[in-house]
Amino acid sequence: MKNVLIRPIITEKMTTLNENNSQYGFIVDINANKIEIAKAIKNKFKVDVVKVNTIKNKGKTKSQYTKKGYFQGKTAKFKKAIITLKEGQTIDMFGEA
Secondary structure, three states: OOOOEEEEEEOHHHHHHHHOEEEEEEOOOOOOOOOHHHHHHHHHHOOOEEEEEEEEEOOOEEEEEOOOEEEEEOOOOOOEEEEEEEOOOOOOOOOOO
């Protein structure tokens, strides 16, 4: 079985969504669909998922001038998932930190 969840998104905006709407953000596998994401969340955190929204981000082209010359590259593409949980349920992102 592939690893669907890569890491949680911990930003100021996601913290606000956690507190107000019981929503959590994760970076997920680029090929994962909403059903696989919901099952992975349910199995890992033992919570009920109501809704899954996904966002695909394309890699950006970056260029740089150095002493050795000009070179171009791309940043990695990735997929984000915003998970809405059943009311009253939470995910402890930080453990006992």
